[in-house]
Amino acid sequence: MTTGKRLFHYALDFKKMIIVALVMLTISVVTDLVGPFVAKNVIDQHILGIESVWYETSKGDKTVEFNGKYYKREKYVRKNDDKGEHIQILQVGATFVSIHQKLDFDGKRRFTGDKVIIKKGDNSVSYPAEVISGSQILKFYQPEISGILQLLALYFGLLIVSAIFQFGQRFILQKTANRIIQKMREDVFNHIQRLPIQYFDNLPAGKVVARITNDTEAIRELYVTVLATFFTSAINITGIYVALFILNAKLAAICLLLLPILYLWMIIYRKFASKYNRIIRSRNSDINAMINESIQGMSIIQAFGREKETTSDFEKLNREQFTYQNKLLSLNALTSHNLVGILRNLIFVAFIWYFGAQSLLPANVISLGMLYAFVDYINRLFEPVQGIVNQLANLEQALIAGERVFKLMDEPGENVSEERIPRIKGNVRFEHVSFGYKDREYVLKNINFEAKKGETIALVGHTGSGKSSIMNLLFRFYDSQKGKIVIDGKDIESIPRQTVRQHMGIVLQDPYLFTGTIASNVSLNDPLITREKVEKALKDVGADKVFSHLEKGYYEPVIEKGSTLSSGQRQLISFARALAFNPAILILDEATSSIDTETEAVIQEAMDVLKKGRTTFIIAHRLSTIRNADQILVLDRGVIVERGSHDELMSKEGMYYQMYQLQKGA
Template identity: 65%
Template sequence: MKVVKKLFNYAALYKKLIIGALIMLALSVAADLTGPFVAKKIIDSHILGIESSWYEAGKGKDAVKYDGNWYKRADYFAKGEKKGREVHVLQVGNQFVFVDEAVPIDGRRTLENQSLIIKKDGKEQRAQAVKLTSHEVMGFYQPEIPRIIKLVAFYFSLVILSSIFQYGQSFYLQKAANRIIQKMRNDIFRHISRLPIRYFDNMPAGKVVARVTNDTEAIRELYVTVLANFFSSTINIFGVLIALFILDPRVGTIGLLLIPIIVIWTMVYRKFASKYNHIIRERVSDINGMINESISGMSIIQAFGREKETKQSFENLNREHFSYQNKMLHLNSLTGGNLIGVIKVLALMAFVWYFGGISLTAGSAISLGMMYAIVDLISRLLHPLHGIVNQFANLEQALVAGERTFSLLDEKGLAVSDENISRYKGNVQFENVSFGYKDKEYVLRDISFSAKQGETVALVGHTGSGKSSIMNLLFRFYDSSEGQIKIDGRNILDIPHQTLREHMGIVLQDPYLFTGTIASNISLNHKGITREMVEKALRDVGGDKVLKHLPLGLDEPVIEKGGTLSSGQRQLISFARALAFNPAILILDEATASIDTETEAIIQEGMEVLKKGRTTFIIAHRLSTIKNADQILVLEKGRIAEQGTHEELMELKGKYYQMYELQAGPHKGMAG
């Protein structure tokens, strides 16, 4: 039960709120369970209490005048107060009678003219009886009315108190649940940023999003609804069982039979529900992943007319999700309220049959108040059971969601370090480096080269030759399988990831822009980068010429991925970002591949500013842009095939020469 333990550990962070809420819940349940006892007291002691013994007494408190004499219930005599002769007020059918002598209260009563007949244990006793009018009966009830009013007021105050505690527990439990989920989501998001890039190679973004949003929301239901219901139901069940034992141990013993029923019920339900919920949560993730992918690639889907096929794929996923939701619905229906209803009716029938039979036998009668209290408590016993059963679905969903969430948190993340190092000089050395994204499937083999401070190194080669992989290793997005990479003589494996990248910058072929403004995309909200630094960086790369027509300038809003900006504008912002961070080592990953010639001319000027004083690596598609590089590495199938300056490589007339001539062709310098 690792998932349960972890969910408990999160709850323990806010234990004061949860314990406070559960105490309020316990008080609410206790106040609520007092109701049947109050009702029993009202019925037995006051409504039916007038059938107890009465004695002739003097005029005074609780005394009732009848036929010229004063009478008082035996219960209301003060200690030492003198009692007169005993009389009784008894109910026979719908009629109340006055008996001017002592008679047994228990037994079967019948009325013949003015004679009351009481049969008990095979014996018969007769006594003279006078029928009472409704006004006379109400006279005997006068001492009871204030007491009944007090008990009703007490019961009403208990209801109000229960409601207040119920509100308090709901508020504080939800507050605790929201805090837990807030922390859990923060932890997940923080952990996602620490996961190695390799993790995301096989995990679609939509599935990760589902774990941060949908799964945590299912867990929230565990703390808000399931915990409250399980706790209140458990207290209710034990409270009712105790109350039943107090009222009648036989009924309490029968009530204990519900506990094994709950256990068996839970085991059967979980066997099927766990399997169904796993599939349901997986399909929700798949649906999220597909929606995310479809929205990102909508232009391709529409351009190639794949709307029907995409719709069909989505419907297949949705249909499977619907199918298992239906299975869960059938399971919940079979094990839900309907079954509880059947048990409730059977329990009440058994009680009425058993105690109804007993009440018909002389000497074993059960009071009406007792019967009311027990029937009420049996109903209350089955209500919390219903509450528990109804939460099985939410419980299983939460446990499955928790399992998926914690599996993400259990993924090994990169260590976070606050260590700061001084700015690199920028000497980079690769020593016999080999690397593969999969074990023993190398995409780089025995790579060795050096880049000195301030040099520009260009990497060229056909697609899949390993250019981007070299840069991935330098940034430690991945670690090499063999060999060493050093910066200023220090092995990069000895430098924490965040620290290593502190003085490195990158410009991608397709730059990523975040929702915000142009200014925020350049500074990335770094505290050390001022507005003036942002403006200067954009001006130095020539971006002010291209972006000057935007109405709000640097404060122009940027939507997700910079969809409203041209490729050239996005690239200029990316260049300005790299310059603003002032890296010692700069990587330009085919940074001019998707830019028009006019913008490229502006960027070429900015690149000279950008490269000044930095060790720069350029992954080049257009060979005409790297003629001035200090050294060019020609990669083929993960190896360095040729190495040298543009002139040296052209003299060799090898692979670089062939590539350059092929691009230049009859329109030299304009190939793309």
Template identity: 65%
Template sequence: MKNQTTGKRLVAYALTFKKTILIALLLLSVAVAAELSGPFIAKKIIDDHILGIEATWYATTEENENVVSYRGESFVREQYAEGIAVDREVRILQIGRFFYFVDEPVLFDGQRSLDGSLLTITLGEQKVEYEVEQLSAAEVWAFYQPEIKPIVFLLALYLGLLLFAALFQYGKSVLLQSAANRIIQKMRTDVFQQIQRLPIRYFDSRPAGKIVSRITNDTEAIRELYVKVLATFFTSAIYLIGIYIALFLLDVQLALITLLVIPILLIWIVLYRKYAAKYNHLIRSRLSDMNGMINESIQGMPIIQAFRRKEKTSDEFEALNHEHFTYQNKLLSLNSLTSHNLVSVLRNLTLVLLIWYFGGMSLDATTMISIGMLYAFVDYIGRMFQPVTDVVNQLAQLEQARVASIRVFELMDEIGEDVNEQLIPRYKGEVSFRNVSFSYNGKNDVLKQLSFDAKQGETIALVGHTGSGKSSIINLLFRFYDYQKGSILIDGMDIQKMPRQQIRKHMAIVLQEPFLFSGTIATNVSLHDPLITREKIEQAIRDVGAEEFVLNLPNGYDETVIEKGSTLSAGQRQLISFARALAFNPAILVLDEATANIDSETEAMIQHALDVVKEGRTTFIIAHRLSTIKHADQILVLDHGEIIERGNHEELLKGKGKYYQMYQLQVGKQAVHIS
């Protein structure tokens, strides 16, 4: 997917719901056709029925609903004369606000002038005169009677089409927005699943707030793309196609002239994207920075308040906020200067062309157009600029969505590993490090030619000053990172040849800072794993000695836990974290400074529980408090990524080396007794 353009990937997402979108576009096409029939119907009403009174009339002796009586005679319009016996030809002409009866054929039409009852029609050098009779209002109304039913029918037809179009427009809107919401739902799911696939090193170098911004803010911008932008573009495109079809049906030459709007619009879109892209990138970046800072400030609020850093933190946030505001204003200025002006210029230019074209035609009476035609053209051209305006107004949102898409797809293009749910038999837990060297940055090794063995059921303690490599050993064992040299074996199998999820299936870890999820005590132990039954949850709670405090809670095992378990004490959170590890019955158990933040009484409970549950498991303990690892089978003393001492507690004290010095510093000289 990485080699595909952002546009193609967005289209690929849209095509996952192509049936819904196609149905919506079909409904839209029908609705547009119904709406755009209006000017055609209006043209027919004006030309055929309102102005049709000036058409040729014939005297007749027959009677029907289309025959009009005038001064003792009957007349029928040429349009309704089929199948009727007719006599002489007569005309009705409008001069000013009044209508006149001409009792003879009119040879040609042109400029009309009236002198008493004498009508003069002039066309170039030609001139003809006719005796006319002025019609009263009642007589004019009588001549209009045959047109009432057709006009009412056409108006009712247009009203029906509008209602029909409104219904289809509603269906289109529901389907398009439903498809858009489903598309973005799938995208958010894909992004979240991608985060689960990413290695730990990805999160080490990026603030959580920035990652959250990509999942929430950026995907929301993409949702606007599907809900508003693409819907607007689809709708506008179909409207423009329908309008141009109508214009070509009315007049090919003028329709060709108005086609100039399309390349101008396309050129503008290209130019706009070129200049707006820069601002949108900066805006999204600053928004991400602000989210990261907000997230960090919330997590570190006790430190900020304790060290009186509120003002400084506010200043730093305001600096980011001001940059975001500045770039937003620049983009706003670009939109304001161009969008409205572009549409206004195009509209005015088209109207000038329309006036020039029809004005030129009116100079030649042989090509004079009808009022209905003029009305239809003006109506269609007015309608044409609404979709153009809609498209131009959505360009800013389109560019924001495009930039947001780039950021989201950058995250999705990060190399991850598919989750492997295949179960493997529980391994014994024998661990061997063979000349392992590892570097986080590829330059400076934090572990150097490290070798040791941990047999099944042994407890291995890792001690050393900060930066000595203790946590790095655990990171490699869990394959949060991969080593560059050497090999790590579990039961003789190289872990780099095993899927990460399978390795971790039979591992558990308890961290110095226990993390509890929103839910209940029980769900924090089981993590919603269906294999962890209620009985296993309660047994794990009992094994770590947490049953007493859990049962004293109002809801016991179902007590609600809020984010991070802030309503529980540090010791209670740690006990639940221990129960979680034990409930999964790991072959390898890792305690990373797990007793550093708990009181002596709680530590004693945990130590007692561990003596019971570590049978048959390989346990790694990272500890600064050396008193907690006296009974470890093997203690590895690390310094700058190398093992400088190894042995059990008594052996290392006898050696009076680095471990001896560390123990002296912690418990005092009098407490150190070497037998």
């Protein structure tokens, strides 16, 4: 499905609101487009209406006294009125004259002495005429005042109705657009939580953030501004063409040439704009990623004096984005104002040519009101055209942004299972497990071991030996390529990830804390973790001794990543978090490596409480912390080279013995 269709499907979720907005928009456009028709009637029927034929009649409503007689416009004469002689009033320059016969045709007028000469093409005719004074002309206008006022009242009434519905449709469309983007952002955020961990190994966090924030904001502009403008413009253009066909079908047909020209121009524009926008959005993501990385590593950048090099790398990305922004700016400058100017001139040339040719024919009379209406509608025609052209840049940005967002949403995610199983016992067995982060590059090779309920298994080895990879497989952050992992006799891959993780807890080497309080970081706002459970978990790990000096105790605010707390305090909170969720299997991934000696002593006192009734896996560099482990697995390059208790391994004087002696300084 194309990006445009997917964006359309998102809009369909709120189709009722959009339909209401479009109905209001249609009413607004129709009431607005009636204006030139009203103006045409004011000009032709009332302001220039006195140039029609006037019949002598008896004194009455809408009659005008002239030369001792009463006259009424032909328009107002009823069938039962007595009609006498007739006159016709003509305006020649600033002078008004009367003649006593109807015009054969109208054209260029000239008044000489007592005659009016009218010339059109090769035809010319003269009529005896009498000059009418200014005060008398005002009397002839008197019957038109009420009609003019009524039409003006109608005109302003239509403007008010148009303004009300215009406001309504804008409000509803923008509200709908915000709702669409709200739903899209929720969908994207929900989806990234379903993505496997390996996806984030290859994509910087800044790029993901850019797609959820910047790209969805560009899409919001599509619904708020671009589509609103396109809808408004389409209805306006349709209404204007209908009005033009009512006034003059031939000229309206000429104006139809505007549409294929506009369509062709849009195709040419999109060809180049899509390329530039794709690069701009990509560079924007790169910039976000670099800013995020620089902020995270600012201490390292400043400590090693890498400010200049980091700035240089940033300027390179910024310069590339600037270059393509300028290219897009040049393209927009060429295709916006210039396009509309060219099209407007073409239409006006056709307009002048058509009316100029028509005016040469004696049989054709073109009223001033008709000319006004045409000029007004043609000017109005280019307002929506200008709107469409000006929004092409935003349209292209939104489509590219949508393409990037949907690419993220198309990444295969994991189904979130609501299935719950009874608490597992914690018997874990690895059977001939081999695993690699890349195909055929195994970091674990034929791993076999068993951990029984309540046992503590320690994993030791040099960096890169595969210790953390075993934990990643056990937690199902990744799945093995060969062999299987069995928990309580069931293959772990036959159990949904969320279901098995419900009974597992983990404490990482570098614990992550969220913005909130110490207590909220323990419970993670899980309603099942009560305040009493939180406080008990913190007390069990000895946190009451460490946090007793804090003003608000366990409800002390924690900012992002817990940067105001020491590494030992963060680790204690992480321990309490794992304990509060009461897992059957507990994983400690080098959990004591960043803790000072005093805090380590506090944690060691709580370890027996933590491990009681749980199968515990400990990855440790400090071998002193695992002396009491039931089984120690020594890994080297993805292979288990030694296994046994501390005393058994020390008696072998193998790899474990050497590592232990090295740490003791022997």
